[in-house]
Amino acid sequence: MSKKRKHKLPTSGDRLVDWHFRQIVDVLEKGIYAIRKKKRLVSMDDKPPRKAVSGLYAPDLDMIFLNAAKSRHPNWQDSVATLIHEAGHKIHPLAKHRSIEALERTLMIKFTDEQKRYLRKLIPQREVKKDPPPAKDIPEIKEGKKEPVSAAPETKPENQAPETATPEPNNEPNKL
Numbered sequence: 001m002s003k004k005r006k007h008k009l010p011t012s013g014d015r016l017v018d019w020h021f022r023q024i025v026d027v028l029e030k031g032i033y034a035i036r037k038k039k040r041l042v043s044m045d046d047k048p049p050r051k052a053v054s055g056l057y058a059p060d061l062d063m064i065f066l067n068a069a070k071s072r073h074p075n076w077q078d079s080v081a082t083l084i085h086e087a088g089h090k091i092h093p094l095a096k097h098r099s100i101e102a103l104e105r106t107l108m109i110k111f112t113d114e115q116k117r118y119l120r121k122l123i124p125q126r127e128v129k130k131d132p133p134p135a136k137d138i139p140e141i142k143e144g145k146k147e148p149v150s151a152a153p154e155t156k157p158e159n160q161a162p163e164t165a166t167p168e169p170n171n172e173p174n175k176l
Contacts, residue, residue, distance in 0.1 A: 010114035017110040020103075024087045028122050031090060033062040035083070037127040041067040055082035057089040064090075068127040080119045081108050 009025060011018045028035065042050035044058075054072045056065040064086040066079060073079040085104040092100065108116075 010112060010118055012110060012112045012115060014110060017107070020107055021111060021115050023091055024084060024107075024119070025122075027087050027090050028064075028083070028119075031062075032064055032087075035064045035066065035122060035124060037066050037068040037124055038130075039068045039127055041065055041069075041072075054078075055086045057086040059090075059093070066123065076120050076123075077108070077116065079123055080116050083119055083123060084108065 009022060041053055041056060043053045043056065052067065052072065054067050058065065066082055067073065073082065081104055084107055085100055088100040088103050
């Protein structure tokens with residue numbers, strides 16, 4: 001069973017939207033090592049000249065980087081949208097980028113302002129100076145020590161009854 005939260009999560013009244021919100025919050029609070037803000041964040045996959053990106057999920061580091069530049073995120077809602085997008089990459093590692101973008105747009109419409117403000121609190125205020133290293137420069141990855149990040153573990157719906165263990169057959173004769 002999961003631990004109880006100190007504060008109750010805000011809800012929208014839509015069970016599917018609230019399920020996605022809980023998944024994102026769980027990933028951001030427990031499944032991600034850190035969330036960092038970085039000015040001039042560029043894609044590490046591109047060859048020079050590298051393109052600026054709004055956010056970056058580094059699965060090898062299990063970190064999310066958000067671009068701190070005002071040109072990328074003029075208001076806090078844009079930062080929250082990018083955070084939802086990058087968390088979507090962690091939740092759905094095999095999904096195509098187009099599907100993640102569609103999920104981000106839909107959830108930004110469906111989430112309540114209270115839910116968006118909750119996610120905003122998870123974004124750090126300060127920014128880091130160092131760029132995220134490319135995966136090939138991480139010593140653990142070079143040596144093959146780091147395990148690949150797997151998909152989030154499957155969770156049972158809240159309303160599903162817990163599985164009961166089936167009793168093992170008793171091979172002893174009845175004593176009367």
